[in-house]
Amino acid sequence: MEKQKPQKQNKELEDCKKQTEEYLNGWKRAQADFINYKNSEGQRMEEFAKFANEGLMAGLIELADEADLAWQHMPEDVKKDNQDWVSGASEVRKKFYEFLEKQGLEKIKTVGEDFNPLMHESVGEVPAENTDSGKVVEEVRSGYTLHGKVVRPARVKISK
């Protein structure tokens, strides 16, 4: 019996040591996880801040589109008889687009560019004689990027 005692104690000590190590490792891991998480969360917040307005921007773009449509459909007589008014309204329109640009929105280039589905969405083909196939020949709906990310692809027709 006397002899077994130190053995038993040794084993207990061993177990304790093992457990200590396990706990310490768990603790270190948790700390590391937390620090890493905090760092990546920081990055995520940065991204978030940059793109937090994306929904709002998409909404504004849509409104801009429809205002553009109205603009395009302006009756000829209105245009002719109200030149001062038209030029004023044209300034308003310009200001609005400048504002969008300041927010980091950039209009996607279309006509004449190579079709690129990262930026463009094709909705139709047009037989083209003077251009190579696969070129954007018509913009159906404008597209925008926000800080380089596509908020809305441009809808285009491409040459056949």
Next chain:
Amino acid sequence: MAKILGIDLGTTNSAMAVVEVGQPRVLENKEGMRTTPSIVALGKNGERYVGVTAKRQSVTNPTNTIFSAKRLIGRRFSDAEVQQDKGSLPYEIREGSNGDVEVKMGDKWYKPAEISAMVLQKMKADAEDKIGEKITDAIITVPAYFDDSQRKATKDAGEIAGLNVKRVVNEPTAAALAYGFDKKKNEQIVVYDFGGGTFDVSVLEVSEDTIEVKSTGGDTHLGGDDIDQRIIQHLAEEFKKDQGVDVTKDQLAIQRLKDAAEKAKHELSSTTQTEVNIPFLTADASGPKHFSMTFTRAKLEDLVKDFIDKSIELTRKTVEEAGFKISDIDEVILVGGQTRMPAISNAVKTLFGKEPHKDINPDEVVAIGAAIQGGIMQGDIRDVLLLDVTPLSLGIETLGGVMTKMIEKNTTVPASKTQVFSTAADNQPSVEIHVLQGERSMSVDNKTLGKFILDGIPPAPRGVPQVEVSFDIDANGILNVKAKDKGTGKEQSIKIEGSSGLTDGEKKRMTAEAEQFAADDAKKKELVEARNLAESLVYSSEKSLKDAGDKVSADDKKGIEEKIETLRKAKDSDSLDEIKKATEELSQAIQKIGQAMYGSADQSKEQPQEAKAEEKKEEEKEEEKK
């Protein structure tokens, strides 16, 4: 340890997630989207596109744009399903040498598994980009009805993509895992999955350590896309009725109708009606034509009622096939974006007589479950310490019987919080710390956990002594509350065990009560706060008056004293308006002292107005009156 990627390889869209710090997280793809279209294309320029880029060129390149490969994967060409789909797919398919299916993209023939592999490859690369480490292992989900050959082909797809597929998991099982239902022993679970192009329903049984699929059903050609089509059709008909123009042949107009239909569908999930407004939709000889219509949720539900009814009928049938009665089902899970439609979740609720689970994003729940399966296999989740949260807020009683929260409910423990309080009366020798638990504003409405007194505070004007109160809950839920007088260093503490030892019933009752009485409590609290403010204004006014001495004219002094008296009386009444009015009047009057002091002396003392503001701040650090 390298992370295992959980992938929901869907018919129309795919999603992916990993477990990070024991928690699942959905990963965005390179384009910044949480789902990736399961589409592959060979562009006319010879470039290969996967995901949204493939989708964006599909209209002008239909024969080389492969979608719905999942409908073909691991199937035999002669399968009835394949024969049925053959007619509606714009790309070419043929029978392979061993009786399987092959699809044509460009000049080459591919196995559907190769197409799926391209989708998986993109997801793998995007995931690596996102988390900044290499991914080799993955869990991929498949419909519960997939046979061995389909499962094998899916696994092959993963391997072609360079992934070591640790396991192929059933989609409904993954959804159940995402909700943690693998721990619900002996329960029957129904997973109702209304996706973009398919409707699947599964009945699961959770036993000791497995989740078994008891039956599956559904319709492989019923989904959200059908609902979209119905809406577009309806809008086009309305436009024709209204304006006499048929836009169904006008590609561009249809495109705009489609956008509007999708938007309206989403909006009607949270509102009961929406305006569909498409100015300048088209034009004819008479000029531009606009589309404008009020679209109600009721109309939408009416339009797609047959789809919903069908899905419910299929669900009922599937439950029966599993050998269960509807009443045997313990949990119902909603999967698929279309289940956000209130009519669908209501129909499911009515069928089962219980609220279905829909807290986890229905587009992501399967990917999340796959990631969790990966986490479990890695030991990442099982070994994670299960940390408790405080079920109810903890705090102490402060001036006027208000409960001041120290630790908010649902705080993950271990946690601690320290705040400095002060005395409410001049020369107050002791403070009582009354530890409370609950969500109500007034301390009497909450549960007392314990009380103790910190005494021996040296005589000082009210608001001067600094008593630091700290709350500390350890991982076992044992709460330690300590109060320390920063002046003397004297401290007292109390240890409260089982501070979260409430039964579920108690928790529910207390939380419900807090909601029920919220308005009432807020009123009471406002009254107490106004009273506290009044009291401290009376106190500071008296003090200022004393300090000012004869610098204030007798008339002014008398006027202020009267106002002090009015406020002193008002503050004991229950009329909030009266207290506020008297406070306002006194605070106006007291400013005269400041003017008088500045007017008479260069070495001006504290301006009363400022003193008042300071006292107000003091309200935050308050204490009790005993």
